[in-house]
Amino acid sequence: MTAETAQRWGSALDAVVVYAQGALCRRLARGSVPPDGRVRVTGLPRSLDPGSLRARVTGARAARVVEARVEVEAEPLDDAGSNALRREVERLREEWTAAQGRRDRQLGLIEEVGALRPVPPARRREDPHRRTPVDAWLGLAEFVDERLTRLHARLVELEEALERAEHAFLLASDRLDRASTDAPPAQVRTTVSAVLTFDVSSGPTTAAEAETGTGTEAEAGAEVEAGAEVEVEVEVEYTVPGAVWAPAYRLGRRPGDGGGRLVLRASVAQRTGEDWTGVRIALATADLRRRTDLPRLRSMRIGRRQPSPAPSGWREPPTGLADLFAGYDGADTRTDPARAAAPGGSMAVGQGRPVAAGAPTGYGAPPSVPLPGSAYPEAFGGGSADLAAPPRSRPGPGGGARERTGGMPPAAPAAMASAPSGRAAAPPPPAPAAPGSAAPKRAAPAAGPPQPSGAELDYPALVLSGPDDQGARRGRLFPDAPHDPVAAEYRRRAEAVTALPLPGHAVPPRVSAGSFDHRFDAVARADIPSDGAWHTVTVGEIPVGLRTEYLCVPSVEQTVYGTLVLSHSTDQALLAGPVEVVVGDEFLLNAALPTLAPGGVCRVGLGPAEGIRVTRRTTVHESTSGLRNSTTVLDHRVHVELANRLAGQVTVEVRERVPVTSDADVRIEERADWSVPHDDADAEHHAPGARVWRVDLPAGGVTALDGGYEIRIPSAKALAGGNRRS
Known part of the structure; x- marks a missing residue:
């Protein structure tokens, strides 16, 4: 049974987690596992990351997924298609x-x-002058x-x-x-499928379940007959680029109510190549592609030079690895003359450079040779990973070392083609040097054990070369994965959605989240087409506390502004973004909501309040005091009047300021009943010298606020002719 004849299961997109850039999609498929265990799950997008494919069985415990890989099929489109x-x-x-x-x-x-x-006819010298035919003109x-x-x-x-x-x-x-990019963009439809291989077992799946006998009826020892089909539900998970989101809010309040409704919404745009129809949406601020490898700190040694220990993940290539593909090469001897020239398949002929099968090639390989064409290597125990990677250099047949560059072994001489299997051919004699030319200098062999690079020891990124890869690559692991230009173009088009301009007052989630990551799960399923445009999704409702306060800074502008003081008491942070303020059933304005931590308090401006009037008058009196009038006194008086013409009681916060000095000889004495505002980590920060009056005004009430301060400057500190009154 091949992948082409494997049983096909349709899949449905069930859930999507949208990260700061990119998304994690989860599809569900259900069916009966055939006797051979090979199933093809269809419906995956073309822009998915093949290395992110995961699959697991969610229902029955008598089956498990042992292999998963991505395959792409192409078929022509009919005229009645979606083009x-x-x-x-x-x-x-x-x-x-x-x-x-x-x-x-x-x-x-x-x-x-x-x-x-x-155009008149040409006139000869002896011809007389002719009259112009005006009628013809x-x-x-x-x-x-x-x-x-x-x-x-x-x-x-x-x-x-x-x-x-x-x-x-x-x-x-x-x-x-x-339009949505879910439709095929050309005359050829590409179908991306996940080829899954199931292992149908009988009885409990773990040793603990076998000892305790716990589990459902299927897990308690019910045997699965050989060749019987098992009904399972499989969950396929993969990541795709081309999805972004930004938070948005809608703040509603009823007049006279002390609370409010803050509806969390999200602007989501995606161009992943598949429409998200009726899916569960979750929004996360984390980076989907952030690095997870840990830093390594190497030791510093003083004294004699000591060789570096060999990496534990490297192993010698197995002996006779080329003999594994002898039957594969022998099947093509009649059609491939180059293969027929190889004696018995004992040579690994690669790109015009034959290499003896038993000779060290400088490439690591697992001790147990994997089957040709296998997608995943065997797993080995022993505490260290046995998946070997190609080293930079290794000892050659003569005890020296051969350098390799570019991920391929050095070219072998033609004389090695007749060497017996399992032995390295003797190197050819060096060519005589040209007369008058200096003898070439032989590079010093690198001593010590092989030193694979970090990419060669990155086991999840290594690719096992199959029998079609000729030369020393067959049956060995390499860090260079095959490049699919078509899939790369799909991903490039999908990532173009990150260049969309953000909505007004919107902030990228990674910027507003800071050093923490948050996740928000939508309460209902949503539909988001793959058209690269912004779509609004309602995530949920957050209870908040609201109260209306009025703020004025009469020294800057004699206008009173209305504000909503929003207090957040849940355990989930609110990210910065635009907020629509609705009072009753009437839309009021759009504003910007800052990032609000759990338990934080912030202000949202509502604009000028025309029903409250403020007037500010100041006076300055200059005098001298002290012995021999050695101190200049600047007496500042501030008078503020407030008038409430609204229908209800209001709370007004009046902000003033006093000068701040860093000279110990200059004294500032305040004469007012204002107070110093307290800086809160979640609220706004006040400048030094800020002072606050908080006044409760009834409907139609009028009040006056008087304050002031004295500045005492010694005569030696005064600036002659300067402006000391402001």
């Missing part, structure tokens, strides 16, 4: 081009007719004028037709650009 919009765009493009051609030809005719001029001018009139009238019609064709083409192109 109607694309064909419409092509048709309108042709009509626009044809209309433009007709307009250009009409312009050419107008230019030709307008260039008509009477006038007849030609009348003909040109009449012809140009008809041509210009036709030109106006063609230009109008061209404008209509261009307008229709631009509208269709815009619809195509905004």
Whole structure:
């Protein structure tokens, strides 16, 4: 049973977690596992990351997934497919081009007719002067004028037709650009599938369950007959690029109510190549591609040079690895002359450089040789990983070391083609040096154990080369994965959604989240097409405390502003983003909500309050005091009047400021009942010298606030002729 004949299961997208960039998708598929255990789950997008594919059984415990890989199929599309919009765009493009051609030809005719001029015959020297035929000139001018009139009238019609064709083409192109990328973009449909291999076992799946006998009826020892089909539900998980989101809010409040409703919404845009229809949406601020490898700190040694220990993940290549592919090579000897020249398949002929099968090649390999074409290597115990990677250099046949560059072994001489299997051929004699030329210097062999690079020891990223990879790559692990240019182009188009301009007052989640990561789960399923445009999704409702306060800074502007003091008491942070403020059933304004930690308090401005009036007057009196008038006294008086013309009681916060000095000889004495505002980690920070009055005004009430301060400056500290009153 091959992958092409494997049983096909349809899948449905169930849940999506949108990260700061990218998304984690989860599909569900259900069916009966065939006797061979090979199943193809269809419906995956083309832009998925093949290395992120995961699969697990969610229902029955008698089956488990032992292998999962991504395969792509291609098939031509029929005329009745989903390319109607694309064909419409092509048709309108042709009509626009044809209309433009007709307009250009009409312009050419107008230019030709307008260039008509009477040309008199050439006059010879002995010919007498002739009279000008005025009638002919006038007849030609009348003909040109009449012809140009008809041509210009036709030109106006063609230009109008061209404008209509261009307008229709631009509208269709815009619809195509905004259309979902879930439809195939070409005449060939590519189907991405996850080929899963199941292992159907019998009885409990773990040793603990076997000892305790716990579990359901299927887990308690119910035997699965050989060849019987098992009904399972499998969950396929993968990551895709091309998805972004930004938080948004809607704040509603009823007049006279002390609380409010803060609805958390999200602006989500995705161009992953599949429409998210009826999926459970979750939003996370984490980076989907952040590094997870731990830093390594190497020791510093003083004294004699000591060799570095060999990496524990490297192993010698197994002996006779090339003999594993002898049957594979022998099957193609009649069609491949190069393979027929190899004696018994004991040579690994690679890219014109034959290498003896038993000779050390400088590439690591697992001690147990994997089957050719296997997608995943065997797992080995012993405390250290046995998945070997190709080292930088290793000892050669003569005890020296051979350097390798570019991920391939050095070229072997042609004489090695006749060497017996399992032994390295003797190197050819060196070529004689040319007369007068210096003898080439032989590079010193690198001593010590092999030193694989970090990429060669990154086991999850290593790829096992199959039998089609000729040479020393067959059956060995390499860090260079095959590059799929088509999939890379799909991912590049998907990642273009990250360049979308953010909505007003929106902040990227990674910027507003800071050093912490948060996740928000939507309460209902949502539909988000793959069109690369912003779509609003309601996440949930957050209870908040609200109270209305009025704020004024009369020294800067004699206007009172209304504010909403929002207190957040849940255990989930609120990210920065735009908020729509609604009072009752009337929309008030759009504002920006800052990042709010659990238990934090912030202010949201509502604009000027025309029903509250404020007036500020100041006076300054200068005098001297002290012995021999050695101290200058600047007495500042502040008078603030407030008048409430609203229908209810209001709380007004009046902010003033006093000067701040860093000189111990200059003293500032305050004479007012204001207070010093307290800086809170979650609230706003106040400048040094800020002072606050908090006044409760009833409806129609008027109050006056008086304050002031004295500045005492010694005469030696005073600036002669300076402005000391401001």
